[in-house]
Structures are given as structure tokens and as C-alpha cells.
Amino acid sequence: MKKLLIATKNKGKVNDFNQLFSKYGIEILSLLDFKEEVEDIEETGTTFFENARIKAETVMKKYHLPVLADDSGLVVDALNGEPGVFSARYAGEEKNDLANVHKVLQRLQGVPKKDRTARFVCVLAVAQPNQPTMYNKGTCEGEILEVPRGENGFGYDPIFLPRGFKRSMAELSLVEKNEISHRKFAMDQLEQWLTSK
Numbered sequence: 001m002k003k004l005l006i007a008t009k010n011k012g013k014v015n016d017f018n019q020l021f022s023k024y025g026i027e028i029l030s031l032l033d034f035k036e037e038v039e040d041i042e043e044t045g046t047t048f049f050e051n052a053r054i055k056a057e058t059v060m061k062k063y064h065l066p067v068l069a070d071d072s073g074l075v076v077d078a079l080n081g082e083p084g085v086f087s088a089r090y091a092g093e094e095k096n097d098l099a100n101v102h103k104v105l106q107r108l109q110g111v112p113k114k115d116r117t118a119r120f121v122c123v124l125a126v127a128q129p130n131q132p133t134m135y136n137k138g139t140c141e142g143e144i145l146e147v148p149r150g151e152n153g154f155g156y157d158p159i160f161l162p163r164g165f166k167r168s169m170a171e172l173s174l175v176e177k178n179e180i181s182h183r184k185f186a187m188d189q190l191e192q193w194l195t196s197k
């Protein structure tokens, strides 16, 4: 089976990708699979594209393999695009999903439903030795709920209501999430590369 290294330490992303890649017959490895702990990569970029490039190219250069990186986050209109590229670290460097969710809800207190529009954004970067890095972006439109709902998924899923749905992203099954997510739409654009491998 073909293997692809994903430059992430996020278990929730790995879970999404395992399901998304299953139809291509590609087995994925992540930075969580290495015996020795892989050093954290500093995400110093100001855009999802820059951070995806930093993660993909750093890991590609280290292991000399094709590498996929995912930089993603939640963009809330009423917060001028926050948390954006700071999504993982919104409530502090320890990257606590619950604290991040709480901070978004607190900042949106009193904001009416019609003004709670938001989107998930995912930029995927594929870095390969001696080749230009490729990028693909996917988005998922929705709104921020008043209270968290659901146990599935990760990150901001419990407070995100995808447009046209009555259930939060965390109330959808993995298969349902992966039919409409930002990560799925970014993956779709990689299809040609994935099927030619």
C-alpha cells in the first residue's frame, strides 16, 4: 500500500485524514507515529498558506519523502476573522480545545444569530524533494452556536453549525463531516495527484 507522511501532531486531523484517504488506498503516517518525539515546528507565518508551507517543507527536508501538511482554522466574521491562523493557540500556547471554544463563545456573547457567520478554512501543502510545493484550499461555511453540542470531531466542531444543517459539526459522524468539510474540499483538489501516485 502507498504511504504518505502527514506533517501533523493533531489526532483529530489524523482521524479525519484516515477516513478521507481510505478510498485512495493510501496509508497515512503522521508525526505521532515516530518512536522518538518529533520537535514542534514553529508556525511563524501570517497566513494558512505560509504555515502549511513551513510544516510541509520542514518535514520533507528532514525525511526526504513527499509530505502533506494541513494548516487550518476557524474564521469568525464578527471577530474580524479571529481566531484565524491563531486558532490552535487562541486561548494559550498549550492548545486547549475547550479553552479555545470558551474564548470564542465569550467574545461572541450578545451577538445575534444573523451576525454569527463563520467558516472553517483548510490549506493543504504537498512538498516533494526537488519539486515546487503544491497548495489547495477548502472552506466550509456556517455559523457559531451559542452552546457547544456533540461529542464527535475535535477543535471547534461542537460550536460550528454547517450551513444547511441542523446538527453541529460534532454531532455529525466522521463520514458525514468528511462529505462537507474544509479538509475534504481541499483534498478534492488534490485528487489528480493522489490518483497518479
Ligand SMILES: O=c1nc[nH]c2c1ncn2[C@H]1C[C@H](O)[C@@H](COP(=O)(O)OP(=O)(O)OP(=O)(O)O)O1
Pocket (backbone or CB within 6 Å): 007, 008, 009, 010, 013, 043, 070, 071, 072, 073, 074, 087, 088, 089, 100, 120, 153, 154, 155, 156, 157, 181, 183
Ligand atoms: O475540522 C476541524 N474541526 C474543528 N476544528 C478545527 C478543524 N480544523 C481545524 N480546526 C481548528 C483546530 C485547531 O485549533 C486549529 C488548527 O491549527 P493548526 O495549526 O492547523 O493545527 P494543530 O496545531 O492542531 O496541529 P498541526 O499544526 O500539528 O497540524 O483549527
Ligand SMILES: [Mg+2]
Pocket (backbone or CB within 6 Å): 043, 088
Ligand atoms: Mg499547528
